Amino acid sequence: MSHFLSTHPLIAIIGPTASGKTKVAVDLALEINSEIISGDSRQVYRGMGLGTGKDIGEYRAGEKTVPYHLIDIVDAGYKYNIHEFQNDFFKAYHQIIDKNKIPILCGGSGLYVESVTQDFNLTAVPPNRILQKELEGKTLDELAQMLSNLKALHNRSDIETKRRAIRAIEIANYQKEHPEITSQFPQLNTLFIGIDIEREDRRKKITRRLTQRLEEGMLDEVRELLKTVSAEDLIYYGLEYKYLTLHLLGKLTYNEMFEQLEIAIHQFAKRQMTWYRGMERRGININWISSKLSPEEKNRAIIMLMKEQL
Numbered sequence: 001m002s003h004f005l006s007t008h009p010l011i012a013i014i015g016p017t018a019s020g021k022t023k024v025a026v027d028l029a030l031e032i033n034s035e036i037i038s039g040d041s042r043q044v045y046r047g048m049g050l051g052t053g054k055d056i057g058e059y060r061a062g063e064k065t066v067p068y069h070l071i072d073i074v075d076a077g078y079k080y081n082i083h084e085f086q087n088d089f090f091k092a093y094h095q096i097i098d099k100n101k102i103p104i105l106c107g108g109s110g111l112y113v114e115s116v117t118q119d120f121n122l123t124a125v126p127p128n129r130i131l132q133k134e135l136e137g138k139t140l141d142e143l144a145q146m147l148s149n150l151k152a153l154h155n156r157s158d159i160e161t162k163r164r165a166i167r168a169i170e171i172a173n174y175q176k177e178h179p180e181i182t183s184q185f186p187q188l189n190t191l192f193i194g195i196d197i198e199r200e201d202r203r204k205k206i207t208r209r210l211t212q213r214l215e216e217g218m219l220d221e222v223r224e225l226l227k228t229v230s231a232e233d234l235i236y237y238g239l240e241y242k243y244l245t246l247h248l249l250g251k252l253t254y255n256e257m258f259e260q261l262e263i264a265i266h267q268f269a270k271r272q273m274t275w276y277r278g279m280e281r282r283g284i285n286i287n288w289i290s291s292k293l294s295p296e297e298k299n300r301a302i303i304m305l306m307k308e309q310l
């Protein structure tokens with residue numbers, strides 16, 4: 001474990017909505033005795049359980065409960081931001097590391113995930129086409145040497161492939177030229193696990209889950225929130241809170257609300273996948289595992305990747 005902890009390890013479980021990533025994270029946390037940090041931009045709000053899919057019950061397995069962080073930490077109506085998330089994430093991260101555990105980040109908010117794993121301070125490093133062209137002809141060993149001259153190679157994944165090494169050099173050069181944006185946070189050695197769910201399975205699960213949450217009282221949840229939170233603020237949170245609020249205001253019928261919300265969630269899942277593909281184009285290695293695997297098979301696959309990459 002001491003080897004792991006010396007490299008600032010993190011396991012990031014990502015995937016589109018309804019892919020089952022929370023269950024994967026919980027099963028893994030139970031297997032390796034770890035804790036989970038939520039990377040979801042809306043699960044920070046109290047009183048917004050059904051609409052944000054917190055699935056708190058999934059953190060319990062028999063008599064065991066997996067500790068979780070950054071869920072229910074601010075009141076609904078507050079405008080939580082990514083600066084706060086970065087600070088709160090690293091507080092939780094160090095609390096878990098201090099217990100000799102490898103933290104697990106679980107979430108679908110791609111910007112939140114990248115904000116803590118890619119060593120940037122809210123400023124995405126733009127591509128440098130001239131530098132990329134200069135580096136394309138170099139070998140991986142040459143690129144690794146160049147990168148080691150720019151920064152300490154705490155994260156070996158930066159030099160797994162030429163594409164990753166070129167992107168790492170690009171970022172290091174940019175940060176050297178713009179020291180004002182260099183992150184004050186440690187660079188993490190992140191193992192990215194993506195939950196790969198087939199599109200049709202995802203669509204069916206989204207519809208089934210939406211129906212179930214409405215049956216469990218999601219409209220009552222929004223009614224209760226409207227007692228203390230303005231309709232404008234709830235609409236700001238988007239998706240479930242936007243469409244259910246519009247229905248309760250009489251602007252949409254129940255059927256219109258359901259149909260429009262269902263479409264919006266499908267579109268959201270597609271945008272999530274577009275973000276993850278963008279992460280891969282930016283040189284981030286995401287290890288995709290099938291949602292169809294059993295929990296035991298998923299755990300075995302992730303633990304094997306941990307041994308190889310962390």
